[in-house]
Amino acid sequence: MIRLFIADDHTIFREGLKQILSEQDDFEIVGEATTGDGLVERISALVCDVVLLDLSMPGRSGIGLVRDVASIGGSRVVVLSMHEERQYVIEAMKAGAVGYVTKASASDQLIETIRKTAAGERVVSPSASQALIRQMLEPEPPHTALSPRERQIFDRLVTGRSVSAIARELDVSIKTVSTHKSNVLLKLDAGTTADLVRYALARGLA
Structure with a gap:
């Protein structure tokens, strides 16, 4: 068994x-x-x-x-x-x-x-x-450089969740989420959450 x-x-x-x-x-x-x-x-x-x-x-x-x-x-x-x-x-x-x-x-x-x-x-x-x-066999897109936690943050940001909502959902501090968000923006060469949404839509990630 x-x-x-x-x-x-x-x-x-x-x-x-x-x-x-x-x-x-x-x-x-x-x-x-x-x-x-x-x-x-x-x-x-x-x-x-x-x-x-x-x-x-x-x-x-x-x-x-x-x-x-x-x-x-x-x-x-x-x-x-x-x-x-x-x-x-x-x-x-x-x-x-x-x-x-x-x-x-x-x-x-x-x-x-x-x-x-x-x-x-x-x-x-x-x-x-x-x-x-x-x-x-293909070039790696930028989002593959995200850590698992950064990917969690990214996935939630592109669905419209706020930083505070993500913090509650993942049971972490707002500061922690904000830090990860900053890293995500940097790695994906994005300036705003709207840029992240466009990135996700263009690659079928949202």
């Missing part, structure tokens, strides 16, 4: 995932979380084989959380993410993840990834693999 822990803050996605995985005779869902805060402690208190971890959750999240969860003995991390950019895949795997699956992947690919990673293999979903190959 493969014991699973699901960490994802999107309720509809998480509930759908639970339904699909619970239909597998060799899977058992032993826990779930909607925030990164206290996640390591919760997983440490359980017997868990594979942790399905969303990179972008409220509270503690991102590559640092992947590293912390991966350090828990006996638990293998499979990242679930909407991001296909190679920086996310590479950084997640370097941080200790043994699998990387995009949320656009078919359910059977996720199921196969869980079984393979539980057996000791390392797996990157086909869609992420194709994106890696494609991006390696």
Whole structure:
């Protein structure tokens, strides 16, 4: 029996995932979380084989959380993410993840990834693999230089969220968000949030 822990803050996605995985005779869902805060402690208190971890959750999240969860003995991390950019895949795997699956992947690919990673293999979903190959053959666009946290800020800014709203959502200070915003503007050679929106629209990021 493969014991699973699901960490994802999107309720509809998480509930759908639970339904699909619970239909597998060799899977058992032993826990779930909607925030990164206290996640390591919760997983440490359980017997868990594979942790399905969303990179972008409220509270503690991102590559640092992947590293912390991966350090828990006996638990293998499979990242679930909407991001296909190679920086996310590479950084997640370097941080200790043994699998990387995009949320656009078919359910059977996720199921196969869980079984393979539980057996000791390392797996990157086909869609992420194709994106890696494609991006390696093309010049890197400026947004690939953003750190995972900067990308979180960028994604929220281009949807119209204010700095204060982002700070509340990510459970960080307004100063922290403002600093990341300044770095994003600098890296993307943008002067205003409107410039970021235009950049995102031009590249299909919003």
